[in-house]
Every structure is written in structure tokens, then in C-alpha cells.
Amino acid sequence: MKKPSNLLIKVSRRLFEDSDKQEKFIEALVNPKPFSPCVLWSLEKPEITPFAAEIPIPWQPKFVDRLHIGEEPGKHPLHQQGYFYCLDFSSVFAASILLTIDQSVPLLFDMCAAPGGKGIFAWKVLRPDLLISNEVISKRLGMLISNLKRCQIKPSCVVHRDSSIFAEMLSQSSSLVIVDAPCTAQSLLAKGEKVPGCFHHTSINKSANRQKRIIANSTQLVAPQGYLAYMTCTYSPEENEQVCEWLLERFPQFQAVEVSHLLSYQSHLTTIPCYRMFPQDGLGAGAFTVLFKKIAEGESNKMSIETITSMCKYYSFTKTL
Template identity: 30%
Template sequence: MPKLPEDFKEKYTRLLGKSRAQQFFNSINDSPKSAFRVNSLKENHCLSCDPKKEVSGIPQAYYGKISGQDPAWVSGAVYSQEPTAMFPALFVEARPGQKVLDLCAAPGGKSTAISEQLKGEGLLVANEISHTRAKVLRENLERWGTTNSLIVSEKPEKLAQCFPHYFDKILVDAPCSGEGMFRKNPQAIKYWSQNYVLLCQKRQKEILNAAVQMLKPEGEIVYSTCTYSPEENEQIVSWLSQKFNLTIMSLAVKTHAIAHGHPEWADNNPDLIKTVRFWPTADLGEGQFAAKLKLSPNVVVQAKFSPNQKKKKKRRPQKEALTKSEIQLIAEVLDKFNLPAAIKNWRLNSRVRNNHVFIPALSDSANLHLQILANGVELGVLKKNRFEPGHQLAMVLAEQKQNRVVELSRESYLKYLHGETLRTQANETGFVLVSCQNFILGFGKISNHIIKNYYPKGLRV
């Protein structure tokens, strides 16, 4: 059993009582749970899942492990995610057409779930302050086939300048002391201290201060952590509801493997019982906390950060409209595929910047002066007298049945992931989609029965 800090054990013995606390400590020695979600945006008829392994309360989620080299994972048909971590995004309950912010989004599991809820309509802004982690976020949303996301890497305070009173729904899966990850990552125990808990609480308040400024009147915010600490859970929710006149909402959970929040661990606000806790003793997954709050229709939170604090240099206007000749080059490739609704009108909706052709999820994003990693769908790149389709386009095309597909053997599949050139008996020429076990992996280009590999260099293994 991992050696738990004495301060930690004393704290939870005081909160839970000796018997329950001992059960809790023992559960940290159990094996962590693994699970995956099935992507409802894509055609997954070839994916067979055991109904007996369903994660209680989460649609299309199953216990089990998926390798990072499994064709189902590489194609974006599934996403590996700790089971209780699936619930915060479920609580968002985004509707198609709404504007949603995932404020602390990496590595992307919750953003991919929200993108399914939006069904390609509306806007998902996925933010991650760490630029390195933001790149992983981009890869996962791209693999998932998301078409309506703006992926940024900014401080919450900077976003509050750009999006005052803008979002219908906001998810804050806050950085925390990580007590709920102790059995999954025993190294996390070494970093634990009560001072660290209080440091996390301070940062959580700063993040939420910025988040609420971006919420529309009657907008909803879901707050979650992967820790047990009342200082970061019930006490944060109580502070948030009082400071900004937010109403704590009930959470619809279709599983019995949860516990209610503890008002007595904060200020005895009876509404705190509407928050939910996941304990490892319930055998669903790792530790998790979640709460949902709603802003009053008559409350507008005044922005603390003026967007005019600093004068921004005007950026030189860049050519964004496609020329007729560029449209013709792109059409020579795209017209051979069955295009999903999100990109069917690419001739009208596409923009070009630095030769990259994309359909923006948010127009005029350049004027926001944000660190933007991706905006909408990148169709590909214009080069001299030709158009090369991008990997994100392949992931989006996987949402529809396609005819120009070359199926690979397991041996050829591994070579494709390595970036190798392949031989084929297929008679097609030009760009095709490449698949393995009927999972679409990316593009290849056939000439004389040779497939030139277009799998992105940054993803090759």
C-alpha cells in the first residue's frame, strides 16, 4: 500500500470517522480503473464492445484498456479516459448551437465529449495554459473529428478580456492537489501537503474569478476536481455561489456509485448537498468532485480586466478569400470524397492564411490577439499548382461512409504509422483514405501502385 502522509490520514479520519476512513485508505491500494469512450461522431460499426462492461451512467463508455497503437484509438473512434473523469463533461449538457468554454482542457477528454454534445453546431473554445499540453489537446480534438472548436493557449484572465458575458456553458476542471489520483499515480503522494491544498484553492479562486466574467446571464458553470479536499470542493463552491450570486444546481446522475457533497465541510449551506463526490470505495473509478451552478438572469458580472488596457498593434490584413484557381485545385481533391455537412459548403466558408486552407469555427479570431493553435477545420495546404489535404480533414471524412479507401494489413498498418511508403494492388490514383480494420487513419497518395505516406510526421511512431 502506498504510504500516505500522516497529516492526510489524520484529516480524513477526522472528516469520515475511523471506520469509513480506513475503508477509504484501503481503497487507495486497489488497482485503478481504466475505460474508454466511443466516438458518436464517427461511423463505428466495426467496433465491438461488451455491454457487460459499460460504465454506469455514461453513454457509450466501457471498462477496459485501448492501446495507443490500436487502430480504433489512432482513428479517433475511441478515447481512453478514467471513468469518473467522464462525468464533468456529461454534467455540462451542452446543446447544439451553444457557445461552450472548456477552460482547463488538456489533454482533451472532456472537450471531445462536449464536441459530441454540440454535434458540430455552435462553438467550443478549448483552452490550455500550458503550450506543450495544448498541443496534445489539439491532436486529440483533431483525431476526434471536431469541426467547431477554437483551440487556444492563454491565461484565464486574458480570455476574460476577449469573451465578456459570452458563453452559455463553462467547464472548469480545475488544477488541484490530485488526491483522487493517488492510486493511479502514487508519485502524486510525494507532492501532497496541507499547504499545497491551500495553494491550489487560491489558484482555483483566481481561475473561477475569470471564468464567471465570461458567463452569460443564466449561463451555467460546471466546476470539477480530481481531489477529495473540502477546501478545493465544497468550500470553493460555497465561496463561488456567494460571491457571484450563483445558484447551486442538482446534478442528474444515472449511477448509484456516487455520494453527495458535505455542507458541514464548508459553511453548512444546505444546497451543497447537490454537489457530487466519487470515492474509490464505490468501485466506479478514481476520486472526483463536481458541482453545477447557474448565474442569475439579472446578474452581469463586471469584467475586472479591461480589453483596452494595452493598445494592440494592428495586424497587417492577410489575404483570406480563395481565388478561382485555388478553389479548382482544392475541388480536384475534395470532390472525390463524400463530404460531411460541416464542410460541404467549403467553397463559401473556407479561408486561406499562410497557404493553409481552413473553415473557421470563429470568424475574425485574429483580432482577439490570442495564441490560437487551431480554428475550425484545416482542410489542407496550397502548394505550387497543387493542394495537399490535411490530417484533420481525413479525421472529419471518417464521419461519413467513403469509397476511396485502401485497407491495410496489420503489417502495412504499422509501416504506415512509421511513415513508410507502401505498395498496393488498388487501381485508384491520387489521394485516398487509408484504413486498418475499417478505421480511417489518414491520407495516402497513390501513383503506380505506390502509396506515398501522408500520416503527419509529429504523430509517427
């Protein structure tokens, strides 16, 4: 086994008290093994699929397949035709909290949308009247637009502005806001990618402060009795449980929702119902996820979908699909 960095060792000790779990976590990052490729069927799944699939785990949606290692779905013609979206199963885990939502979602806002997988998952589950996908990083917009267009996700708008703009512009309008937050992306190490500085406290604190700013702005969009989903692909408690604790203290009108099918993944670092997948579990590179509900009473901002679409065009229009 390659020698782990001191920072990685420190993080492993913060995450796990048991030394065996620490070693398995470090091993998964230092000597990563391949995970099963995964597809999300955005169009109707063929009766006979062209891929060899693993046996589904109990909570896995029927529109998601984990494939045998070695399958290359991105090279299949059905991919270019928009039948499916390729993603890591950790993303399915994170987005699966949305399966808990049992009410209509007229307006769905994806705050940090690129490359689009969480928004496509949400659209497939909830079929909103309008999906607004925001991406503040210009170079990621092309990928987002391409994926939404290829998978025929509509009606949807792609916008390109800071979260603070929408906090004012679309206050209390959204039934669901997804914040797949920018993070230190430590889980990329489990995929064999290099992420320099991802365990350094300066990077972690900078990321956590940005996440708090984005999630604070995002709370302003949520309509009464609406939902806020928060997700990351990193391991640091500062970017995960501590952000949740900060949110609940700062915004008491929100409460975390228990997700019954993820109870076995409950984070042991907090009593808040939030959930973690680790790479040593063998399903995916890792993720953190939590679903909040706005329990405050009151009227939502009942702008029509047409009005909201027009406002998006005026303020930060990029593409309507």
C-alpha cells in the same frame, strides 16, 4: 497494507466520520487496484465494437463504454483513426453533469482544457457552434491539439492565455464554460502514481487560491442563463466544496443546479448540490463535480462565431481545427 502517511489519515478523517469508510479510502490509495479502461466514442460507435464491455450503469451515456480490465483500447487502430478517446471513468462521472443542459450552446469555452477529454465529452453532448479550448501550460498544448484533431472535434480553436484575458475579451459570451481546475491531483494515487506533497496544507491552499482566481475569471465569460461547470480530480474540501461556497457567496448571480442522475453521489460535506466519486467505489480514481447556472437576467454578448474566432487568432491563436 502499506503504512499510510499521517497527512492521508488526517484527510480521510475529514472526509469520513465512519472508521470503516476511512480504512477503505486509505486502502484504495495505498494499495491501488486497476480500474476498467474507458472509451468515449467521438465518431459513430461501430455496431459491433472490438472490445469487451462492462454492463453500463444507469446514467452512463451511450457513447461511453467501460471495458473489461485487461483491454488496451489505446493500441487499437480505431484509436489512431479518431473513433474514440481513452479516459478514466471518473472523468465521465464529472462531465456527466453536462447531460443536464437542455438548451443550445452556441459557444462553449473549456478554460483548462488539456488533454481534452472534458471538451470532447461536451462537444459530443451539446454540439456547439464553436468550441474554444484554452491551455495555459505550453507543454500540454501539443497533446490537446493532437487529441482534438485526431477525434475530429470541429469547429474548434485552441488558445493559450491566462483566464483573465478572456474574462475581459469574451465577457458574457459563452453558453457554457468548463473549468476542469488544476488541483493537487490526489486521485492519481488511486492509479498507482506518485504525487509528492499532494496532501500538504501548503499545496492544497495554493491550489485552492488558484482555483478561485480561475473560476472568478470564468464567471465573467458566462452569458445570462448560461452555465459554469467546475470539476477537480482531488479529494480536499478546500479545493472542492469550499470553492463552491466561496463562488456562491462572491457571485450571487449563480446558483448550483441539482443533477438528478447523480443524487446518490451528493457530497455529504455541504448542502450545495455537488457530487463526489471515491476510488473505493470501484468505478474510477475519484472526482468532484458541480454545475452552476447564471440566473441573472440581461442580454448576452452576441458576437458572431466568426468574430470570436478572429479575436482568438489575434490575441492568442494557436490552432484552428
